[in-house]
Amino acid sequence: MSKITLRVNGKAQSVDADGDTPLLWVLRDHLGMTGTKYGCGVAQCGACTVHLNGEAVRSCQVPLDGLAGANITTIEGLAAKGGAKLQALWHELNVPQCGYCQAGMLMAAADLLKKKPKPSDADIDEAMTNICRCGTYPRVKAAIKRAAGVAA
């Protein structure tokens, strides 16, 4: 067991768990923050995407014992980190179907827009490697472009 202190959405949190526990399960089971989703556990789907020290990561691949002092933003904290516009566009453009992938999609999209405020189609294709089984890709792309103010 390791006792680790990290910041999640600006709040210091102390977690006492097995050191190999992935951040995904730390967030969900230990901190009760279930907005971050489990889809595959093997870095394939992106449903678990969060921002770790400002970078999008797949939280199912990040063990707790490397996280002392880390700064994490999850979907629950995205609005406060400038994501409110994206979230509003997700609503306006009726992006989600079942919605299960969308926390990860939003976290990946916010990361992309931070790095490339005016992404090209190719940039979006390259950055957005999350799986959506419902097939919302055209709308995710449209919402990212709208947020960036680039032509659809």
Next chain:
Amino acid sequence: MNAMRIDRRSFLVSTAVVSGGMALGITSAEGAPTVPWGPDMASGAEFSAWIEIAPDDTVTVRVPTPECGNGAMSQAAMNVAEELQCDWSKVQVAFASIRRDFDEKGSYQTGFLSFFSGHSTGKQRLKTTLQLGASARERLKAAAAARWQVPASEITAANSVLSHASGKKLRYGQVAAEAAKIVLPKEPALKPQGEWTLLGKKSPPKLNIPEIASGKAVYGLDVKLPGMVHAALMQCPVHGGKLKSHDASAVMKMPGVRAVVVIDPAKTPGSPVKAQSTFGFGDSLCQWGIAVIADHYWQAKKALAALPVEWDMGGGAKWQDAEAIYSAAKALRDKGPGRDLKKTGDIATATGKRIVDGDYGTPYAENAALEPLNTTALVTADSAEVWTNTQDMAQAFWVAVDETGLAPGKVNMHQTFMGGAFGRRGQGDDLRMAVAVAKAYPGKPVKVIWSREECFRQGRYRTPVFTKMHAVLDDTTGLPQAMTADIGYVGSRPGFHLPLGFSDQPYFNSGVIPNLHLTSSALPVNVLSGAFRAPCFNSHAFVLETFVDECAVAAGIDSLEYRLKLLASWDKSWSDCLKLAAEKSGWGQKLPKGEGIGIAISCWPVANVRKNGTVVAAAVRVAITPEGVLMVKQIDTAFDCGRVANPDAVRAQIEGATLFGLNVALNEELTVKDGAIVEGNFDEYPISHMADVPPINVHFGALSGHERLEIIGEAPVGPVQPALGNAIYSAIGKRLRRTPIRKADLSWS
């Protein structure tokens, strides 16, 4: 506002007797409701089991069909709002309670598959929800009339406000409590469709999106309960096998581990009363399994991986690979005519010289909804409470009764959001296994999670279908004089050997092919199958529309023209869909070698009745490099579901279902080794990403305007698959008779 109300409150039950009108869902119970039914109660007045209006005008619509991504709940609320004439921004939806339905003997039941019903625009469900809205509106008017001492006929209702010519106004919420007690002498007539102002006219986004986009929506996996523990589950890798031995002591000292429990199907007690499950229990039977229960899921998962387990794989282990299964199915098929699906004329009378033959196959595929299967259950000696993301609460409820053996009055169910389903969450086997685990660890809520690998290996897969086709073409017209089809289904569950998408299609029902003989046979195997986004339809569409293409080529007729000839005597909308999709795709243009357009059409759910179901035509445009790299450049779809209630919701479903079908055709195949499914995660079972997705153009111009508002989530999965194969043929002359296409060599020179 505009929220999806989540069921958080613990669920109190009462045997309160309700007035007769309630069973129709029209009038309210006598007096104010005292029973918080499942969803959190607001302070509002209940107009029926379906509708509650709060003093602040919030309208809550409780819907028995849970949201799975298709907008079913928002659609039901739109229906109510159309007649209620309320402010849409004040509408929210909540999950209806199956326990309430049971205790009140059917408060939510209407039409086909009555609780679940499936489709918010289905004829009966639409009528019921419109009537509920109209009734509530007239009762609000009657309450205002009583206050103002004016005739109700002088009152208008709009945007959640009641108005009188004298200038008096009241908000709905101000009179809701009085209105809820009013019983109308007669139910009001519904508006004619032509006067609708919301349905078909506006496209509000789904009501639950703000919750989804902020991470607050509670899916099954997100349920949190005091004292909850977590379980990781493993069932016998070969379906139908048994647990031989295990050594719990090897993991009991691992961190957090509380128990190792064995699931033995013989311990299913069965329902103590005659069950009213939607589909029966045959497809939800308990499997042998073992689960580790721990404080946290990660601990449970690690301990399960470390647990020494030995299985008796059983008879299913004889299938060394999937091809062995498929060969056996084909061999059975070749033994002579099986079950007759359709027989017309006499195939021996055909005299044409051009013969077309083809043998087609579609393999096992997994639904792969993104939320892994899971359910949380709390079982005690005399009660059970279950939180689940089922597609059909009526099925789930009775599975829980069956697996606990408790009287239905002792079982409570809570619906959650679901992260996709595509047929996988309909039968309740996921819930049954969870209840079986929780039963072995009584008194604590146990969240049972199937890992992604467990979901892949314990699926209820698409039925593999292997179909041999044969046609004799008329020497003059080139159309088939005779056609035979012999379908080999794989899997022992007859519920999933459905000829829909095949023998019901107009080619076989319009009389255009005078001599027909369609047969099927089935090979029972251990590998379990189930519903996969329109059961069997998606396979049949691939077969039939590829074969029609082959007939067109053999006849030397453009394949669009050929279909138009075959469909000339059927509903015009079929031809309209084909022509529109073709035109928009650039059909008829001269394309460079390596590029091609393919087209296909199909209809779900039932196509042998005119003006029925949803017809979808898809035109797919591809480019293939000489090395065989395939690029799907564009997809155009045209459809007819009669009319649409929410145009953008329909567009979203067609986009998503088209991409689903495209992925099925391109990528999806499960393989078998010694009776067990091999693939365990998305690295072995590719799902398209953003970069793989072509522009999808959805064209509304072929809508017939017929009064039906048919379902749209399934039909587009079918035609895109043969359209893709036909496009590849057109581009490089290679005919693909088996999916997935990624395994075919598409190189050319």
